[in-house]
Amino acid sequence: MSETGRAWIELNRNHLRHNITLLRNILPAKCELMPAVKANAYGHGATLIAKELNQLGIHTFCVACISEGIQLRENGITGDILILGYTAPSDFPLLSTYHLMQTVVDFSYAKQLNAYGKPLKVHLKIDTGMHRLGEWYQHTDNIRHVFLYKNLTVTGMYTHLCVVDDPSKKEYTDQQIYHFYELVRKLKHAGIAIPKLHIQSSYGVLQRPDLQCDYARIGIAMYGVFSTALAQPMLALRPVLSVKARVETIKTLSAGESTGYGLHFTAQRKTVIAVIAIGYADGIPRSLSCNVGSVLLHGKKVPIVGRICMDQLTVDITAVPNISAGDIATIIGQDHNAEISVCDIAGQTASISNEVLSRLGTRLTRLVV
Numbered sequence: 019m020s021e022t023g024r025a026w027i028e029l030n031r032n033h034l035r036h037n038i039t040l041l042r043n044i045l046p047a048k049c050e051l052m053p054a055v056k057a058n059a060y061g062h063g064a065t066l067i068a069k070e071l072n073q074l075g076i077h078t079f080c081v082a083c084i085s086e087g088i089q090l091r092e093n094g095i096t097g098d099i100l101i102l103g104y105t106a107p108s109d110f111p112l113l114s115t116y117h118l119m120q121t122v123v124d125f126s127y128a129k130q131l132n133a134y135g136k137p138l139k140v141h142l143k144i145d146t147g148m149h150r151l152g153e154w155y156q157h158t159d160n161i162r163h164v165f166l167y168k169n170l171t172v173t174g175m176y177t178h179l180c181v182v183d184d185p186s187k188k189e190y191t192d193q194q195i196y197h198f199y200e201l202v203r204k205l206k207h208a209g210i211a212i213p214k215l216h217i218q219s220s221y222g223v224l225q226r227p228d229l230q231c232d233y234a235r236i237g238i239a240m241y242g243v244f245s246t247a248l249a250q251p252m253l254a255l256r257p258v259l260s261v262k263a264r265v266e267t268i269k270t271l272s273a274g275e276s277t278g279y280g281l282h283f284t285a286q287r288k289t290v291i292a293v294i295a296i297g298y299a300d301g302i303p304r305s306l307s308c309n310v311g312s313v314l315l316h317g318k319k320v321p322i323v324g325r326i327c328m329d330q331l332t333v334d335i336t337a338v339p340n341i342s343a344g345d346i347a348t349i350i351g352q353d354h355n356a357e358i359s360v361c362d363i364a365g366q367t368a369s370i371s372n373e374v375l376s377r378l379g380t381r382l383t384r385l386v387v
């Protein structure tokens with residue numbers, strides 16, 4: 019089967035390398051990247067991306083859940099893999115089998131991990147203000163105890179910033195960082211050997227590249243896009259991913275004829291429609307239907323008309339001559355001088371790039387170009 023037969027994702031290797039270089043350059047020399055390859059590497063394809071990163075000397079990754087870690091191992095990815103979320107006690111044996119590092123999501127979870135009775139490597143998560151996962155930073159005694167559990171090797175300790183993308187809330191971020199390092203200081207004082215530390219995700223790196231950490235959990239920025247079009251930090255990142263699909267057929271509608279489910283588009287005059295081989299099951303938001311979104315054909319932007327279907331969408335190509343079946347439509351990416359960015363789509367669908375990307379379907383083939 020041809021990878022570019024119907025609808026596919028192209029990953030630009032040079033752009034990925036460029037982004038990695040830029041991010042490494044703004045961080046202190048001792049800080050390594052720990053790329054987030056969760057959610058199928060934000061839709062890009064976890065194994066493909068992890069293999070590319072391995073070639074760039076990156077051997078530490080984070081994922082959301084154990085199935086994502088196992089998938090990487092089964093596809094030959096070596097090095098450290100940290101699970102950021104919860105793993106059920108019934109799956110603890112798999113942590114050992116696949117050599118995965120588990121996040122300690124709070125103190126009682128540490129007890130459960132220790133009670134499993136076999137050695138496990140863990141990173142201890144500290145809640146410094148997001149109030150999602152992590153043991154409260156104030157609970158120094160509990161935190162100290164986790165280091166003393168005989169079955170747990172604490173190889174890392176981390177926190178997560180929740181408003182670092184918003185400079186107007188800088189004080190809150192500063193407090194989070196302060197509490198984290200205060201805890202480190204107290205643990206050191208109590209004789210605990212301090213493990214690897216990490217705080218920043220993408221916006222943390224962009225706003226606070228100066229932090230002295232061992233790792234940066236880099237996600238969206240590595241993929242070369244910002245979460246929203248607003249207040250983009252000044253780093254010349256390049257988008258790694260493009261989405262493309264074939265024109266399946268072309269139809270000419272007379273004035274008054276309609277197309278698609280619900281007949282939501284009615285031709286006002288003679289109108290040429292192209293049917294494109296991609297739909298919402300591939301992750302194209304259905305809310306781009308009916309003139310909200312566009313695609314690129316022959317370097318021109320053409321509007322999506324009618325409702326997006328599960329496997330197809332239709333565009334009005336009346337203004338662009340000479341399109342034929344088999345031509346390539348760009349759904350996300352660049353075609354000649356025209357571009358549709360992930361941010362554009364996020365803006366049109368009241369979302370963020372992260373969501374648009376991570377929903378891209380498994381039916382799309384993925385190739386590195």
Ligand SMILES: *Cc1c(COP(=O)(O)O)cnc(C)c1O
Nearest residue numbers: 054102178219220235236237238
């Ligand atoms: C997803 C995730 C990241 C990566 O976030 P980006 O904003 O995409 O860089 C980092 N840390 C944690 C805990 C995450 O869940």
